[in-house]
Amino acid sequence: MQPDKNKLALFLLLTPLLVWLLLLIVIPHLDMMLISLQERVAAREYRTSFSNYIEFFSEPLYINTFIRTAVMSILATLLTLLIAFPVSYYIAKMMKGQSKQILFLLCLIPFWVSELVRTYGWMILLRESGVISSLLQSLSLVNGPIEMLYNDVAIMVGLIYGSMLFMIVPLVTTLDSLDDSLIEAGYDLGGSHWNVLREVIIPHATPGITSGCIVVFMLSLGNYLTPVLLGGKDSLWFTEQIYTQFITRFNWEQGAALGMLLLLLSSLIVWLGLKLSGQSFRKVMS
Amino acid sequence: MLTDQHLIDLECLSLSKSFGNFIAVKDLSFKVPIGSFFSILGPSGCGKTTLLRMLAGFETPDSGDILIKEKSVLQVPPNHRPVNMVFQHLALFPNMSVSENIAYGLKRRKMSPTDIEPRVQQMLDRIDLPDSGNKQISQLSGGQKQRIAIARCLVLEPALLLLDEPLGALDLKLREQMKIELKRMQAQFGTTFIYITHDQSEALVMSDQVAVMNEGVFEQIASPQELYHNPATAFVAAFVGDSNKFLGTICKTEQQGCEIKTKLGVIKAKNNSLDVGEPVSIFVRPEAISIDLSFPQTAEHLQAHNHTESKANHFKAIIENVLFDGARSQLIAKHPLLDTPLNIAYPHATADIPFSPGQEIDISWNAEDTLLFSASGALNAA
Numbered sequence: 001m002q003p004d005k006n007k008l009a010l011f012l013l014l015t016p017l018l019v020w021l022l023l024l025i026v027i028p029h030l031d032m033m034l035i036s037l038q039e040r041v042a043a044r045e046y047r048t049s050f051s052n053y054i055e056f057f058s059e060p061l062y063i064n065t066f067i068r069t070a071v072m073s074i075l076a077t078l079l080t081l082l083i084a085f086p087v088s089y090y091i092a093k094m095m096k097g098q099s100k101q102i103l104f105l106l107c108l109i110p111f112w113v114s115e116l117v118r119t120y121g122w123m124i125l126l127r128e129s130g131v132i133s134s135l136l137q138s139l140s141l142v143n144g145p146i147e148m149l150y151n152d153v154a155i156m157v158g159l160i161y162g163s164m165l166f167m168i169v170p171l172v173t174t175l176d177s178l179d180d181s182l183i184e185a186g187y188d189l190g191g192s193h194w195n196v197l198r199e200v201i202i203p204h205a206t207p208g209i210t211s212g213c214i215v216v217f218m219l220s221l222g223n224y225l226t227p228v229l230l231g232g233k234d235s236l237w238f239t240e241q242i243y244t245q246f247i248t249r250f251n252w253e254q255g256a257a258l259g260m261l262l263l264l265l266s267s268l269i270v271w272l273g274l275k276l277s278g279q280s281f282r283k284v285m286s
Numbered sequence: 287m288l289t290d291q292h293l294i295d296l297e298c299l300s301l302s303k304s305f306g307n308f309i310a311v312k313d314l315s316f317k318v319p320i321g322s323f324f325s326i327l328g329p330s331g332c333g334k335t336t337l338l339r340m341l342a343g344f345e346t347p348d349s350g351d352i353l354i355k356e357k358s359v360l361q362v363p364p365n366h367r368p369v370n371m372v373f374q375h376l377a378l379f380p381n382m383s384v385s386e387n388i389a390y391g392l393k394r395r396k397m398s399p400t401d402i403e404p405r406v407q408q409m410l411d412r413i414d415l416p417d418s419g420n421k422q423i424s425q426l427s428g429g430q431k432q433r434i435a436i437a438r439c440l441v442l443e444p445a446l447l448l449l450d451e452p453l454g455a456l457d458l459k460l461r462e463q464m465k466i467e468l469k470r471m472q473a474q475f476g477t478t479f480i481y482i483t484h485d486q487s488e489a490l491v492m493s494d495q496v497a498v499m500n501e502g503v504f505e506q507i508a509s510p511q512e513l514y515h516n517p518a519t520a521f522v523a524a525f526v527g528d529s530n531k532f533l534g535t536i537c538k539t540e541q542q543g544c545e546i547k548t549k550l551g552v553i554k555a556k557n558n559s560l561d562v563g564e565p566v567s568i569f570v571r572p573e574a575i576s577i578d579l580s581f582p583q584t585a586e587h588l589q590a591h592n593h594t595e596s597k598a599n600h601f602k603a604i605i606e607n608v609l610f611d612g613a614r615s616q617l618i619a620k621h622p623l624l625d626t627p628l629n630i631a632y633p634h635a636t637a638d639i640p641f642s643p644g645q646e647i648d649i650s651w652n653a654e655d656t657l658l659f660s661a662s663g664a665l666n667a668a
Binding site: 179181182184185186187188189190191192195199200203204 | 343365
């Protein structure tokens with residue numbers, strides 16, 4: 001009787017997850033794939049072809065936009081890691097007890113506000129009539145108002161800010177589990193700060209670094225709001241192209257093809273990244 | 287104490303350290319001769335870990351100085367001190383193989399890989415694990431990990447090896463084995479070991495010198511034998527080894543010793559440095575007490591009884607329990623005037639123990655086995 005009961009419990013627990021995966025991930029993607037393989041030959045007349053995919057590879061705008069988006073996302077991921085690592089180390093290893101929890105909570109607080117509001121916050125700071133511009137003018141450091149929005153730096157700042165938490169959480173968790181005596185042993189046996197970081201801390205934190213990087217990269221690549229609001233009309237972000245196809249040009253077939261390509265190419269980049277750094281999904285998940 | 291300065295590996299000069307209001311180490315001064323096995327024994331919270339971490343450089347003393355090979359190391363960071371530490375949970379690097387763990391310190395000294403390799407192999411040979419170089423740490427047994435952790439330090443030829451209760455995590459059998467192993471390794475390598483522990487047996491078995499630490503100060507530094515037979519303070523007498531404790535007041539002093547009035551009756555001791563009326567604590571080791579059956583009085587027992595008569599302290603007690611534990615067997619005996627039962631060693635327990643609970647026995651011990659300490663705090667050797 002017992003095994004049957006266990007099976008039932010497992011089935012009941014898994015059902016919501018499976019329904020969720022099926023309804024929100026599998027079905028839409030299958031539908032997207034089907035749509036992307038259709039080509040409009042006349043009004044309400046379609047035939048199956050790869051023309052939408054061929055369009056992506058023959059139109060330099062699409063490819064360039066994709067490459068630009070990927071490169072910017074990789075850069076944003078690396079910069080996020082670079083900023084988040086010392087912060088996480090400080091929270092996990094230097095702080096004890098209550099102050100640790102408070103610092104961790106402080107990292108979380110910005111995420112209680114909607115992404116839209118947070119992005120508007122950056123706009124208030126960076127725009128021509130914004131806080132920074134006015135401050136610089138009142139300090140007579142600049143003559144006229146300066147525009148800091150609608151450029152790549154603004155996009156980058158927004159992306160890093162938006163994904164910081166998703167890097168800090170896995171890093172703090174893995175660094176927290178690193179035994180202090182391992183770090184001390186690293187120094188005790190003659191290691192410099194760099195040796196200890198390189199030989200003891202980073203190898204231990206690798207699963208956290210990898211999972212953080214995957215999440216941040218995927219979030220940046222698929223981000224729509226930040227590039228559009230902070231980068232302006234010419235931000236050339238790949239998700240914008242998809243949006244344009246679906247909404248502006250009402251070309252669902254092309255939009256679906258671009259969406260599928262985004263999924264495939266980003267998975268490919270993650271896979272390449274894991275291969276190049278000698279990691280595997282199994283290690284990251286364990 | 288040794289007068290030749292060159293024979294001193296470590297010297298601490300009025301070392302102090304406190305955390306907030308808590309004083310961990312209080313004005314501590316001591317010397318450790320070269321090549322010795324020096325243990326610091328104390329209950330948890332006595333400051334021994336803080337002392338060890340100051341020697342390693344992970345804590346900075348509030349005042350005082352640490353001299354290693356006659357040079358002050360206060361300004362030297364942990365990674366440049368000629369001191370290595372075996373951590374409580376060993377802290378072997380799990381991402382490295384056994385050889386890489388041992389080579390870690392040598393690599394940090396910028397040695398070339400061709401020089402490192404033979405030294406690592408030589409070290410593996412010396413700890414009897416010649417083929418374990420390519421193993422992962424997780425593949426090793428507890429005892430092997432222990433040896434690798436020590437080898438990883440000794441390969442650097444440190445002036446001092448600090449050991450922070452490394453046997454605490456092992457099971458009893460392995461711990462007994464490792465005690466002998468550690469002593470053997472210390473003798474083989476000749477490195478000065480500073481070993482901290484709360485386990486008196488570890489300290490007594492392995493050490494040349496033991497410092498008993500309590501509330502930030504050393505109560506006594508002595509050889510294990512000295513510590514056991516001539517404890518300097520009541521704390522040492524109570525902490526090192528088992529003992530029966532009585533409280534009393536000196537009632538008579540004379541040339542050969544004194545007499546103390548206790549609940550049990552008058553106890554004689556060889557000590558004559560205390561004055562009449564002084565409150566004292568008395569400790570008697572379980573193995574110092576001889577047992578004799580009161581009944582039946584056979585010829586053999588009478589002979590033993592006569593022998594007992596010659597001992598200065600002589601009481602009757604009733605057996606409450608017989609605890610058989612091989613060579614560590616004990617009798618628990620009650621005296622009607624005492625609140626706490628007496629522990630009496632009974633090392634020659636055979637299958638047919640002639641005692642049973644409820645039986646009356648004669649117990650006795652010599653005046654020189656009465657360890658006497660002034661309860662007002664002054665130090666008095668027995």
